[in-house]
Amino acid sequence: xxxxxxxxxxxxxxxxxxxxxxxxxxxxxxxxxxxxxxxxxxxxxxxxxxxxxxxxxxxxxxxxxxxxxxxxxxxxxxxxxxxxxxxxxxxxxxxxxxxxxxxxxxxxxxxxxxxxxxxxxxxxxxxxxxxxxxxxxxxxxxxxxxxxxxxxxxxxxxxxxxxxxxxxxxxxxxxxxxxxxxxxxxxxxxxxxxxxxxxxxxxxxxxxxxxxxxxxxxxxxxxxxxxxxxxxxxxxxxxxxxxx
Amino acid sequence: xxxxxxxxxxxxxxxxxxxxxxxxxxxxxxxxxxxxxxxxxxxxxxxxxxxxxxxxxxxxxxxxxxxxxxxxxxxxxxxxxxxxxxxxxxxxxxxxxxxxxxxxxxxxxxxxxxxxxxxxxxxxxxxxxxxxxxxxxxxxxxxxxxxxxxxxxxxxxxxxxxxxxxxxxxxxxxxxxxxxxxxxxxxxxxxxxxxxxxxxxxxxxxxxxxxxxxxxxxxxxxx
Amino acid sequence: xxxxxxxxxxxxxxxxxxxxxxxxxxxxxxxxxxxxxxxxxxxxxxxxxxxxxxxxxxxxxxxxxxxxxxxxxxxxxxxxxxxxxxxxxxxxxxxxxxxxxxxxxxxxxxxxxxxxxxxxxxxxxxxxxxxxxxxxxxxxxxxxxxxxxxxxxxxxxxxxxxxxxxxxxxxxxxxxxxxxxxxxxxxxxxxxxxxxxxxxxxxxxxxxxx
Ligand SMILES: Nc1ncnc2c1ncn2[C@@H]1O[C@H](COP(=O)(O)OP(=O)(O)OP(=O)(O)O)[C@@H](O)[C@H]1O
Ligand SMILES: [Mg+2]
Numbered sequence: 001x002x003x004x005x006x007x008x009x010x011x012x013x014x015x016x017x018x019x020x021x022x023x024x025x026x027x028x029x030x031x032x033x034x035x036x037x038x039x040x041x042x043x044x045x046x047x048x049x050x051x052x053x054x055x056x057x058x059x060x061x062x063x064x065x066x067x068x069x070x071x072x073x074x075x076x077x078x079x080x081x082x083x084x085x086x087x088x089x090x091x092x093x094x095x096x097x098x099x100x101x102x103x104x105x106x107x108x109x110x111x112x113x114x115x116x117x118x119x120x121x122x123x124x125x126x127x128x129x130x131x132x133x134x135x136x137x138x139x140x141x142x143x144x145x146x147x148x149x150x151x152x153x154x155x156x157x158x159x160x161x162x163x164x165x166x167x168x169x170x171x172x173x174x175x176x177x178x179x180x181x182x183x184x185x186x187x188x189x190x191x192x193x194x195x196x197x198x199x200x201x202x203x204x205x206x207x208x209x210x211x212x213x214x215x216x217x218x219x220x221x222x223x224x225x226x227x228x229x230x231x232x233x234x235x236x237x238x239x240x241x242x243x244x
Numbered sequence: 245x246x247x248x249x250x251x252x253x254x255x256x257x258x259x260x261x262x263x264x265x266x267x268x269x270x271x272x273x274x275x276x277x278x279x280x281x282x283x284x285x286x287x288x289x290x291x292x293x294x295x296x297x298x299x300x301x302x303x304x305x306x307x308x309x310x311x312x313x314x315x316x317x318x319x320x321x322x323x324x325x326x327x328x329x330x331x332x333x334x335x336x337x338x339x340x341x342x343x344x345x346x347x348x349x350x351x352x353x354x355x356x357x358x359x360x361x362x363x364x365x366x367x368x369x370x371x372x373x374x375x376x377x378x379x380x381x382x383x384x385x386x387x388x389x390x391x392x393x394x395x396x397x398x399x400x401x402x403x404x405x406x407x408x409x410x411x412x413x414x415x416x417x418x419x420x421x422x423x424x425x426x427x428x429x430x431x432x433x434x435x436x437x438x439x440x441x442x443x444x445x446x447x448x449x450x451x452x453x454x455x456x457x458x459x460x461x462x463x464x465x466x467x
Numbered sequence: 468x469x470x471x472x473x474x475x476x477x478x479x480x481x482x483x484x485x486x487x488x489x490x491x492x493x494x495x496x497x498x499x500x501x502x503x504x505x506x507x508x509x510x511x512x513x514x515x516x517x518x519x520x521x522x523x524x525x526x527x528x529x530x531x532x533x534x535x536x537x538x539x540x541x542x543x544x545x546x547x548x549x550x551x552x553x554x555x556x557x558x559x560x561x562x563x564x565x566x567x568x569x570x571x572x573x574x575x576x577x578x579x580x581x582x583x584x585x586x587x588x589x590x591x592x593x594x595x596x597x598x599x600x601x602x603x604x605x606x607x608x609x610x611x612x613x614x615x616x617x618x619x620x621x622x623x624x625x626x627x628x629x630x631x632x633x634x635x636x637x638x639x640x641x642x643x644x645x646x647x648x649x650x651x652x653x654x655x656x657x658x659x660x661x662x663x664x665x666x667x668x669x670x671x672x673x674x675x676x677x
Contacts, residue, residue, distance in 0.1 A: 320639035405519035429529030
């Protein structure tokens with residue numbers, strides 16, 4: 001369980017996150033929506049410890065991310081997929097995937113590689129194991145990025161706009177995989193602008209507005225006329241998203 | 245007092261050596277930059293043959309040790325052409341040419357760095373190649389070149405120390421003399437090193453100031 | 468002159484290995500979190516880059532025996548050359564380190580890799596790859612600088628040439644040949660560097676490395 005309590009984040013004078021409260025239970029797929037600059041990425045970066053909290057607390061399965069040991073434990077339980085993939089450019093797809101399992105989980109190399117090949121097969125990249133990122137298309141890179149995250153056997157998958165650097169066709173490739181994962185019961189915290197997709201796979205939707213979490217609803221309620229849609233700000237956001 | 249001890253006169257010696265180093269550095273820098281400018285013109289106007297010669301000379305100078313160039317000029321030229329050569333002339337000639345070879349490359353890439361389409365635009369307005377060079381390329385190329393040029397000159401300042409080997413009484417040569425006389429290598433070479441260091445820092449800070457001003461003027465003209 | 472040539476190649480090979488090791492170490496220290504460590508590593512590079520090699524060489528050559536360290540001229544020369552080379556190499560690698568994509572480092576951090584693993588398995592290898600070319604000009608410079616070793620009685624290429632020039636009374640011809648020899652040596656080295664660059668970067672997008 002990820003528990004976010006009264007989280008505040010300031011960069012100098014500007015407050016980017018204001019008293020955020022959010023709990024993610026195992027098995028849930030939670031989508032974070034919100035306009036640009038509302039603090040979605042920052043929230044994800046607070047959970048995986050890339051940003052230090054200015055206030056409040058975050059625990060991942062009881063591990064407090066603001067302590068050194070807690071963060072290390074939290075990072076073993078969650079894995080992040082990035083918007084710009086952030087693959088290690090000097091390593092093959094396989095090496096990208098096995099680096100952390102070997103060095104962090106202390107898995108034997110053979111076991112890590114077998115698992116990596118299994119994952120690559122799952123995302124349809126079985127024959128690109130020894131390709132370097134530069135040779136891969138954007139969609140392929142992101143699928144490797146997902147494999148790299150899954151190889152850590154994470155309890156939670158954090159995804160920040162993982163398709164926004166991809167063209168529609170590649171977006172489809174990646175979303176299909178995520179949908180598959182969601183069906184398989186992977187717990188995900190998911191930032192996206194793909195509203196339709198979020199509607200399809202997520203169990204809950206939260207909405208950030210200028211650093212405040214103003215809505216937290218089951219997906220169906222969120223899209224219902226008398227639910228999220230009844231909130232003017234949400235309706236405005238959703239209509240705008242449809243037009244784009 | 246031992247004969248070998250430091251004397252106040254040693255300070256005068258050091259000052260003299262410093263003077264020779266600074267003087268020779270200034271002279272060779274001015275001459276070197278002038279030659280480099282001429283080289284760049286030849287290259288810019290694509291003068292046949294001469295251009296190839298210049299590129300070859302500059303490559304040879306860049307890819308061989310300055311010490312060897314000094315030996316070639318100081319020992320080689322007089323023996324082969326039966327001319328007279330003093331250490332100072334040999335040193336000035338060699339370092340000037342060496343500076344020219346490196347500065348030429350910097351100037352050329354400075355000009356290359358200025359967008360080709362700007363030149364095309366200028367051509368459309370019927371400017372001559374000289375006008376393009378003078379008013380379009382040069383001001384910007386100068387701004388591009390100044391950073392690498394300062395780096396080069398700081399390096400060439402260190403290079404001047406080699407002229408001591410052919411007998412010019414520069415700072416390093418004075419260091420040699422004091423070192424042999426006093427047998428205090430740590431003190432002597434630390435002091436000499438510090439003087440070079442101070443000169444290098446002075447040069448770099450002056451360079452940085454010029455660069456700032458040049459860049460500002462280019463930006464200003466650009467608007 | 469063949470012996471002198473071989474001695475130059477030998478001295479340069481040792482010094483280049485030394486310089487790359489020192490350079491990588493110093494570059495690592497210069498990007499470390501500790502202010503004092505950073506300062507010391509910066510001072511090292513700053514001092515050795517801004518003073519003439521010949522002064523450094525004399526400092527070691529005449530100075531070391533004063534404090535009871537008696538090593539041969541050759542050893543002194545190789546050490547001095549490694550030290551100045553290391554100063555330049557450390558600058559090159561440091562820029563390489565600073566140029567490593569922050570996102571890649573973040574990906575490594577969140578996967579729980581230790582700082583040490585991130586540095587040795589990700590940051591440094593990427594930095595070394597992008598540094599090959601600029602490092603190449605540093606190494607070529609070291610080869611040219613090695614001629615100065617002749618001033619402390621080492622009969623490497625230049626030292627031997629000096630002897631030959633004075634015994635044959637043909638300094639012009641001898642030094643011209645010497646110049647060509649050095650040019651060939653640096654040319655060979657640049658070919659080698661290009662090959663290494665291609666090999667290492669074949670697979671990797673080095674970003675904007677000019
Ligand atoms: N390191 C930083 N320093 C200062 N301000 C920052 C920093 N990182 C983010 N911000 C600011 O925090 C606010 C929230 O940024 P964040 O990236 O979390 O938004 P977002 O919701 O992910 O937006 P987008 O949809 O465009 O990705 C923005 O105003 C941004 O400018
Ligand atoms: Mg974002």
